[in-house]
Amino acid sequence: MQSPLFSYTEQQSQDRYTVQNPQLLRVSLTGHDDVLARKGAMVAYQGLMEFDGEYQSHGQRRARANTGEGLDLMRCSGQGTVYLANLAQYIHVVDVDRDGITVDSAYVLALDSSLHTEVIAVDSQYGISGTGKYQLNISGTGKVALMTSGQPLMMQVTPDKYVNADADAIVAWSSSLRVQMQAQTHSSGVWRRRGNTGEGWELSFLGQGFALVQPSEVLPPQNHEVGQGIRAQYGMGQQGAHGQNQNNSWN
Numbered sequence: 001m002q003s004p005l006f007s008y009t010e011q012q013s014q015d016r017y018t019v020q021n022p023q024l025l026r027v028s029l030t031g032h033d034d035v036l037a038r039k040g041a042m043v044a045y046q047g048l049m050e051f052d053g054e055y056q057s058h059g060q061r062r063a064r065a066n067t068g069e070g071l072d073l074m075r076c077s078g079q080g081t082v083y084l085a086n087l088a089q090y091i092h093v094v095d096v097d098r099d100g101i102t103v104d105s106a107y108v109l110a111l112d113s114s115l116h117t118e119v120i121a122v123d124s125q126y127g128i129s130g131t132g133k134y135q136l137n138i139s140g141t142g143k144v145a146l147m148t149s150g151q152p153l154m155m156q157v158t159p160d161k162y163v164n165a166d167a168d169a170i171v172a173w174s175s176s177l178r179v180q181m182q183a184q185t186h187s188s189g190v191w192r193r194r195g196n197t198g199e200g201w202e203l204s205f206l207g208q209g210f211a212l213v214q215p216s217e218v219l220p221p222q223n224h225e226v227g228q229g230i231r232a233q234y235g236m237g238q239q240g241a242h243g244q245n246q247n248n249s250w251n
Contacts, residue, residue, distance in 0.1 A: 010026070013028075016143070017145060019091055023088045024083055024085050024091070026081055029049070029076065029078055033112065033113065034076060035082075036071075036073045037082070037109065040086075041074075041084040041109060042074075042084060045083065047080015049082055051074050084109055084145070089147035089149055090148045090149070090150060090152070092145070092152070093144075093146075094144050096144055098139075098141070100137060100175035101137075101138050103146065104135060105136040107148065107171045108144060108146060112140075115141075116140045117137070119134055120136070121134055137175055139175070146212070148214035149216035150215040152215070155210065155211045157173075157177055157208065157210060162204055163211050164203070165211055166213075168217035170211065171213065173205055173211040176207060176208065177211070178206045178207050180203070180204040180206070181203055
């Protein structure tokens with residue numbers, strides 16, 4: 001049998017995480033350190049592998065119920081290789097250091113089990129009132145695999161050059177950055193995305209670090225009844241990825 005398909009062979013590597021192709025991640029396990037992966041993200045594996053649902057503490061379950069932010073994970077253990085993917089999204093491996101990284105949990109594919117995760121409220125942490133925006137802070141030393149819809153843009157933030165990003169396009173940023181949320185619209189257009197421009201809430205990042213932006217966003221509902229909350233009206237950086245992944249629970 002002959003076909004160009006036979007050119008898509010396994011990429012050999014000694015690294016723990018290897019981007020097999022832009023939309024497929026290869027993780028090597030030696031029996032010592034487990035990896036936590038998005039539930040249902042396994043597309044293939046080789047070797048003696050086990051997959052178990054990851055335990056969530058009462059605090060984690062409560063935070064997920066109250067904020068909608070958190071990780072649905074499975075623990076991958078054993079000896080061999082496991083291949084992970086989700087909706088053919090682009091995959092990027094990031095080294096987490098002492099500065100930490102703040103992400104939308106919808107964009108997390110896998111992470112080292114040694115890393116610590118915590119749901120944070122942007123409004124309470126940075127003094128922005130009334131936004132109700134929550135994100136996931138990942139700290140410690142290890143690697144995390146992030147997903148984007150399309151090839152992303154990594155924007156450097158410096159003290160003399162801050163960055164603005166659409167709240168539905170931002171994927172992750174350095175936890176050390178200061179964040180401000182704003183909607184540049186006048187009062188008569190407050191229930192529309194920045195008047196009639198199609199733009200809505202944005203995040204401003206200040207300090208020293210990076211902001212990762214994807215070239216995709218899903219507009220939140222425009223015609224919800226008043227009273228369903230500001231998150232239902234504007235999305236707040238959550239509706240895009242969460243909506244896609246909730247409606248597509250398969251790989």
